Amino acid sequence: MNxxxxxxxxxxxxxxxxxxxxERVTRTPDLVAYRQYDESDKQWKxxxxxxxxREVARWQSALTQEGLQPGDRxxxxxxxxxxxxxxEQAALGCGLVVVPLYTEDRAENIAYILNNAGAxxxxxxxxxxWEQLLEVHDRLGGLERILTLEPVxxxxxxxxxxxxxxxxxxDGGTLREDDGEMDDLATIVYTSGTTGRPKxxxxxxxxxxxxxxxxxxxxxxxxxxxxxxxxxLSHTFERTVGYYIPMxxxxxxxxxxxxxxxxxxxxxxxxxxxISVPRIYERVYNKIQAGLDEKSPLxxxxxxxxxxVGWQRFEHRQG
Numbered sequence: 504m505n506x507x508x509x510x511x512x513x514x515x516x517x518x519x520x521x522x523x524x525x526e527r528v529t530r531t532p533d534l535v536a537y538r539q540y541d542e543s544d545k546q547w548k549x550x551x552x553x554x555x556x557r558e559v560a561r562w563q564s565a566l567t568q569e570g571l572q573p574g575d576r577x578x579x580x581x582x583x584x585x586x587x588x589x590x591e592q593a594a595l596g597c598g599l600v601v602v603p604l605y606t607e608d609r610a611e612n613i614a615y616i617l618n619n620a621g622a623x624x625x626x627x628x629x630x631x632x633w634e635q636l637l638e639v640h641d642r643l644g645g646l647e648r649i650l651t652l653e654p655v656x657x658x659x660x661x662x663x664x665x666x667x668x669x670x671x672x673x674d675g676g677t678l679r680e681d682d683g684e685m686d687d688l689a690t691i692v693y694t695s696g697t698t699g700r701p702k703x704x705x706x707x708x709x710x711x712x713x714x715x716x717x718x719x720x721x722x723x724x725x726x727x728x729x730x731x732x733x734x735x736l737s738h739t740f741e742r743t744v745g746y747y748i749p750m751x752x753x754x755x756x757x758x759x760x761x762x763x764x765x766x767x768x769x770x771x772x773x774x775x776x777x778i779s780v781p782r783i784y785e786r787v788y789n790k791i792q793a794g795l796d797e798k799s800p801l802x803x804x805x806x807x808x809x810x811x812v813g814w815q816r817f818e819h820r821q822g
Contacts, residue, residue, distance in 0.1 A: 511719060514712035514713050519689070520689055525596075532553040532556075533551050535551055535755045536755065561673075562594075576620045577590075577594050577601060577623065580613070581606065602620045602692075603742070613635060619700075623647045624647065625649055628653060629651055629654070648665065649665070654666050685708050692737075724752045724776065731769060731772050731777055
């Protein structure tokens, strides 16, 4: 099997996804939780679990001021970043239900999902997604608050929009501990399905926590692992394997700047684990093969020998 039990927060210990976050902060407050590139400073920055707890508490305080009640829906349409995690953990800690949206979806689909879920708050990146909402502005009457990470240009009659920097309090105090029960609804994930409108899949805290427990029975992950996250967090695969499981184990997650910069980020971050889908690996493989075609026969032979040795080593480690 593996040694995941040493650092692992079990579903029973966590109770809820917010409970898992609180437990991780308690166990390893000073470990690096996330690594993200800061565009203003042009460098990668580390954020510990304690750093994240302070920010999540600020978000919780601000969401509470909006008068939201447990079970209310809040939506998010953002690229992968620490703010995605902070918003969701704060919402879950307030007993809210999180509805993730795809960053490249059509405005028509976004409007439908927001109305179908009954979302009262949405958190978005900036101008690109705000302009999408403006296309369906007359159909978003159910939204009570629109939060933007970056400043946007507003119409004169729009009073619901606030930038996060202006909306968050300076201090949020301590994390809430009244987030509900394991069988409470945690999230609604909308899929395109095969026909018709997007369908919302309702997942409880138990659904997700037990799924991560099962995954860790067969996949080795440790607190000293580093993952490079680039698949969208709006997708359940990345959200589970590249977000919840690392939190359960205390691993570090680094957020890639973009797909075009993925190669450079791999060299900088040097992750021990990479979560991907076949298409990405096919791209990498094809690029490598194209490069090999331009090399000498000796270089190709050495490369293939290295692959063979690597594969033998992998099989040996797997028994």
